[in-house]
Amino acid sequence: MRIAFRDALFAFRKAPLLSALSVSTIAFSLFAFALFGLVALNIKQALDSVEERVEIRAFVADGTPVEDIVNAALEIGRYGEVQSATLVTQDQALARARKELGEFSDVFEPGVLPASIDIKLKPGSRDPRSVGKVAARVRTIAFVDDVRYGEEWISQLHRLRNIAGVTGLALGLAFAVVAVIIIGATIRMTVLARSKEISIMRLVGATDGFIRRPFLIEGFAKGVLGGLLALLLTFVASATLEHYLHFRALFFDDRLVAFGIAGGALIGLFGSGYAVGRHLRRV
C-alpha cells in the first residue's frame, strides 16, 4: 500500500499538467452538475413554499356549539394527512377578512362570515388526490356546510411540480452522464500516459490488483479535489448571482455538500478502476 501511495503521488508530480487537467475536468463537470442542482433545489424550495399554502377550509353551520367545532377540529387533527386543524370563530374570520381586504374592511358586518376549521396538510399530502380525500371526509361532518380548497389551483401546482420533477430528473441524469463520460475520458488519458509503466509492471510479475491500486488512489484523490473545487466554484457563482441579482438563493446543506464530494470521489475511483481495468484487458 505504501508503494501504491508513493506511485500515486509520483504520478501527480510527474505529470502536473495532466493531473491539473483531470482535476479541473472533474471540477467543471461537477460544477455544471452542481449549478443545475442548485437551480433545481431553489425551484423545489419555491414550489414547497407555495405548496405550504395549500389549505382546506371547512365552513361550519351557524349556531353550532363551539365545543362541537373544537372536538371536530381535534378529530380532524388526528387524520394521517393533516398537519393542523384550527378553529376560526366568526369574530376571528371577520378580523382576518378586514385585515386582508384593507380599505374594504367596512363591507363586512359582525356575524356575516361563518366560523370555520382551517386545515393544513402535511408535506407529501398536498397533492390533489390527498387534499380531495381529506376534504370529502371533512364534508361528512354533520355541521360542516361547505368545504373549499382551490381544487383548480392545487391541480395546476401539482402538474407544475411533476413537470419540474421529471425535467429535473432527466436533465440531472443527462448532466451526470456527460460528467461521467468527460471524467472517464480524462482518466483514460492518464492511464494511457502511463501505459509503458503498466506494461513493464506486468512483465516483471505485478498482479493486476497491484497495478490498479495507485490508479484508484489517484482517481479518488482527483475526485475529492475536483469535488472541492466544484463546490468552491458553485459557492462563488451562487454568491455572485445573489450579489448582482439581489435575491437570496438556497445553497446546499452539509449533507448535500458531503454527497457532492463523495460523488466526485466515487466518480474518480470507479472511473480510474474502469479505465485501468479496460486497459489491462486490452494489453
Next chain:
Amino acid sequence: MIQFFNVSKEFPRTGLALSEATFRLHKGEFAFLTGPSGAGKSTILRLAYFEERPTTGEVRVSGMSSSELRASEVSKLRRRLGIVFQDFRLLEDRTSEANVAFALEVIGTPRAQIAPRVNRALTQVGLAAKAKAFPRELSGGEQQRVAIARALVNDPLALIADEPTGNLDERATRSVFQLLRDINSAGTAVLMATHDLDLVRRTDYRTIELDHGKIVFDSTETRPAVGERP
C-alpha cells in the same frame, strides 16, 4: 524448463504466425531463435511468457501450462522469468537503480531486501557506478544492461530476450552478448531471438531457426545443451 508441444498461433487479422512448433529448452540451456522478420520468433517468446496463448497445442513453463493457468495467475509465471527487449523498456523518469528496484517492489519484496539485491544486480551487469543515472544519461548498451539487471534481480530460471542487441552498435552488442553468456554460465537458461547471424555463428549454442512460422532447423540434436557439455 520451457516446452512447446505442437503449438500454433493464429491472429485474427494477420493469420498464422506459428505452426506446430515443438521444442524444449532445458534448464541452464542457451538457445538462439533465428529467422527472417515475421518468421515467428517474437511470437514464440510472447507465448513463452504467456503474453499470448496458443491457438492449438500447449506451452509449459516451469510446470505451468498455457491450457490451465488463469490470466490472473500469469504474474506468478512472470516472476520466474526475466524478459529483455530490443527497446530496453526502461522508465525514463527513474534512475537505473529505481528501474531495477521497480521489479522487486511490484512483487512485494520486503523493503530491506531491495537495496542489496538491486546493488548486486547492477554490479553483475557492471553498472554499479551508474546506479543514480537516468536512462537518458546512459548509452544504448548501458540501458540494455540496466534492463538485464532488472530481468535478473528476481533470480529468474530463464531469461527471454527479444533482439536484445538489435539497437546496439558492434561493441555494445559484444558486451551485452558476453553478459548474457555469463548469466547463462551461472545457470540461468537463455532463449534469445536475434537477426544477428554473426553472433550465432560465433558460438556453438543451440539454434532454432524459423521460417514462415515453422521451425525449419533445430541444432539440438547435433549440439548438446550448455549444461550437458563437458
